[in-house]
């Protein structure tokens with residue numbers, strides 16, 4: 178089964194087609210160029226600041242997640258920070274699909290940010306003046322009840338980001354934006370209401386993404402992300418899950434996405450505990466490569482949600498794998 182925008186059969190994951198470094202070009206371009214979902218004042222920019230504490234590096238705002246990821250693929254950026262999922266609204270489809278469509282990219286870091294929203298307007302505007310309000314769809318979803326109470330009868334408008342909505346307010350294109358307090362300040366707006374989220378403490382997960390390169394080292398508390406297209410047969414998803422279960426690998430997220438090929442064909446996007454360098458995780462991924470129609474590895478990186486990976490059963494430990502490998506080698510050598 179072919180997957181749209183993924184390399185076709187015979188080219189399964191995957192022959193990257195990034196621009197090659199030309200002779201004479203410097204080996205390491207500097208400074209590091211980071212792309213992010215902009216404009217200035219987005220939560221994604223705040224996540225970038227959290228991910229990259231070093232002051233050096235260029236930060237380029239992009240109008241969409243797709244544009245930020247395209248910049249990494251084309252070599253215009255070295256890495257991108259994009260929102261991946263939210264504790265209230267679930268995954269960000271543009272990111273989920275953007276990681277899979279096109280040349281391979283890998284997650285090298287995850288960042289969790291508690292997001293708080295304000296209702297921002299041009300100075301002097303009152304609640305009664307507001308006839309339009311805009312924001313990123315995830316922000317609108319997380320503030321729907323408060324907005325309905327504050328602005329009855331006003332239909333929220335989607336914007337490419339919370340800061341783009343704030344900029345649109347400053348430009349007089351809409352009356353109000355749901356955005357970060359810092360975006361309100363950045364665009365000369367004032368807040369008519371703070372903390373307009375329906376659920377306090379909502380957390381958004383952002384990821385730092387780059388072109389495939391040597392993986393971040395194992396820390397002992399890592400996560401691995403991948404997307405698998407299961408075969409179109411009974412029990413295919415169960416088979417996929419079994420490869421994790423038999424090796425005592427805990428999944429931290431799994432969701433289905435349409436492959437956009439035809440109705441009924443889905444890929445499964447998942448995160449599991451562990452690093453691909455862990456023998457049990459490597460073995461599970463190799464098994465998926467055998468049994469699934471396609472597997473895209475999306476990275477192994479340090480776990481950053483403040484939780485600790487569960488202890489692994491002794492029979493799935495690194496030591497058990499190494500001991501079993503040694504035993505098999507002896508059997509094959511006629512030395513058992």
Ligand SMILES: O=C(O)C(=O)Cc1ccccc1
Nearest residue numbers: 219220221313315316338339
């Ligand atoms: O629009 C932004 O500011 C973003 O960074 C995307 C987003 C939107 C809503 C919650 C978290 C992130």
